[in-house]
Amino acid sequence: MKHWKLKAVLATLLVFALYVVFQHPNLNPLYPESAFMYCVLITVLVAIFTLDRIGRVVAQPGPVQGVPGSVRFERFQNGSRWPLILVAVLWGAYFIVWAGSSVLFQVNAFRDQMPELIQMDFAEDFDTTDTSQLPIVDKAMAQKLADKKLGERPSLGSQVVLGEPTLQQVNGKLVWAVPTYHSGVFKWLTNLEGTPGYVVVSAINPQDVQYVDGYTIKYQPCAYLWQNLMFYARFTAAPFTGLTDYSFELDDSGQPYWVITTYKYLRGFSLPEATGAVVLNCSTGESQRYSIDELPDWVDRVQPEDFIVTQLNNKGEYVHGYLNFSDKDKYRTSPGETLIYNDGSxxxxxxxxxxxxxxxxxxxxxxxxxxxxxxxxRISGATETAAQQSAQGEVQQYGYQAAFPLIVNLNSRPTYFMTLKDNEGLIKKYAYVSVEDYQTVGVGDTIDEARLSYEKALRAGGSTMVGNVNSELTSLTGTVQRIGSEYNSSGSTYYLVLNEHPELLFSVQGSLSAELAITQPGDQVKVEYYPRTSQAQELTSFDNLQFDQADNG
Incomplete structure (x- = not known):
């Protein structure tokens, strides 16, 4: 081998090795990015070994002395054509597979990748919402709360930064888990054992934020070389399999793991499909590959969100093929999506x-x-964007911005729920908006106040029944037998029982009346409520008559 050829080959292989180390690509040539990589590598190597046998580069002098002319390749008469044929066949195969994978030839596969949508009944199949368990903390707020918690440890805050929060259910509790990352290459070099711990933010209660330091995050996206998450996962667990969409999840004991989706292409270079996951221990690096059917119960998700949205849009776009110029029956996803939990999934x-x-x-x-x-x-009504705008219109004087809404089953009615936040990202109010009529809105300082306002708006709009709530306002006067209170993220809630109606348990928000805090057993009270078929009744009005008598006296 000629000296210059050896140098060229070594330089090419060095560049290829550096690309593999720093980009850690899939090494399977059946994936498009890998096929392109190998085509380029083989083309360069063929050129190095055979170019001088096929022909030579000839420089043509320019018309004026000192001015360069054209450069052309002059092929030898007896030069072999096989290297050129090899490269042409290689690239030809690549482009044939690429073209054959397009929707032009695979329209049915594009449409059917997402299974047929199973029609469900909202009232029967969607869990009735417990308003005390609504996730009011979104990703942006979870990030801020985690940053604040990290700031309480100045020595730690100078060493690490926080990663992206991941919503998950841990032991039945809905939380955001936020990993710690190295803040730079020098911090990584001095802390090769990993960053200490993670932050857990309750999705229900903004005051419930915990820093957990019993575990280390050794393998992470912000580490380098062998401790870089995707590098380590690629070369120890899945060198020839597609990897994407890693998420930080906790098992039931609190041990942190990375759940990295594995995928393959269903048609040539098109239609990526999740096949399972690599579950990698953040502390030890031990990993296990699972198919979708074998995943541990604590793994909440493995399907990449962009895969799902793309497949839904393909199903709607090609519902009658790609020649559906009239757009008959076409549909698409509305802007924005979110993760919700229903029946534990x-x-x-x-x-x-x-x-x-x-x-x-x-x-x-x-x-x-x-x-x-x-x-x-199948519920016709407002999109999420329209619901957000409707809720913001109720508080336009404050300039609050609505978070992306959740869909909830409120007394068998499909309803959007969202928080209203100020410019600093702090929750100021809560809102419910009817899916079927986005002009029906309820806003309040607490979740329960917003719900009462929403139910009132439904009645004003002509609804004769709100789930199991009768539309007729009932008023009672009686003597307090028992009274107690509890405090949660929505504020104080009082519970009382009247001597005259011991079968009913009345609940009332503390913000409804200042008299609740000093009401005692034996006091005469007047209450108003919309009767429900259940034992629990929620008051819309409360008046302690003892104070009225004192004022009259």
Whole structure:
């Protein structure tokens, strides 16, 4: 081998090795990014070994002395054509597979990658919402609360930064888990054992924020070389498998893991499909590959959100093939999506709108983030964006911004719930908006106040029944037998029983009346409420008559 060829080959292989180390690509040539990488490498090597046998580069002098002319390649008469044929076949195969994978030839596969949407009944199949367990902390707020908690440890805050929060259910509790990362290469070099711990933020209660320091995060996206998460996972667990969409999750004991989705392409270089996950221990690096059916119960999701949204849009776009110029029956996902939990499982929630439609939804879909089973709820009404604008209109004098809404089952009615935040990202109010009529809005300083306001708006709009709530306002006067209170993230709630109606348990928000705090057993009170079929009744008005008598006296 000629000296210059050896140098060229070594330089090419060095560049290739550095690319593999720093980009850690999939090494399987059946994936498009890997196929392109190998095509380039082989083309360069073929050129190095055979170019001088095929022909030579000839420089043509320019018309004026000192001015360079053209450069051309002059092929030898007896030069072999096989290297050129090899390269041409290689690239030809690449482009044939690429073209054959397009929707032009695979329209049915594009449409059917997402299974048929299973139509569900909202009132029966969607869990009735416990308003005390609504997730009011979104990702942006969880990040701020975690930063604040980290700031309480000045020595730690100078060493690490926080990663992206991940919503998950741990031992039945909905939380955001936020890992710690190295703040730079020098911090990594001096802390090769990993960063200490993570932060857990309750999605229900903004005051419930905990720093957990019993575990180290040794393998992470912000580490380098062999401790870089994707580098380590690629070369120890899945060198020939597609990897994407890593998420930070905790098992039931609190041990942190990285859950990294594995995927393959269903049609040539198109239609990526999740096949399972690599579950990697953040502290030890031990990993295990699982198929979707074998995943541990504590893994909440493995389906990448962008995969799901793309597949839903493909199903709606190609519902009658790609020659559907009239847009018949076409639909698409509405802007924005979120993760919600129903019956213990994690779902991606997004609305569906008709192509060319306005702010109207034809329904919404929930896709299981493990099995990819799609549930369709055909409920015509407002999109999430329209609901946000409606809620903001109720408090436009304050300039509050509505967070992306959640869909909740409020007394068998599909309802959007959202927080209203100021410019600093602090929650100032809560809002409920009817999915079927986004002009029906309830806003309050607490979740329960917002719900009462919403139910009042429903009645004002002509609803004769709100779930199991009778539309007729009932007033009672009686003597307090028992009274107690509890405090949560929504404020103080009081519970009382009257001598005259011991079968009923009345609840009332502390903000409804200042008299509640000093009411005692034996006091005469007047209450108003909309009767429910259950034992628990929620008051809309409370008046302690003892204070009225004192004022009259």
């Amino acid at each position: 994690c779902y991606l929630f997004t609305g569906l709108t008709s192509v060319g439609g306005d702010e109207s939804a034809i329904g919404f879909v929930m896709v299981d983030m493990v099995t990819k089973e799609p549930h369709l709820y």
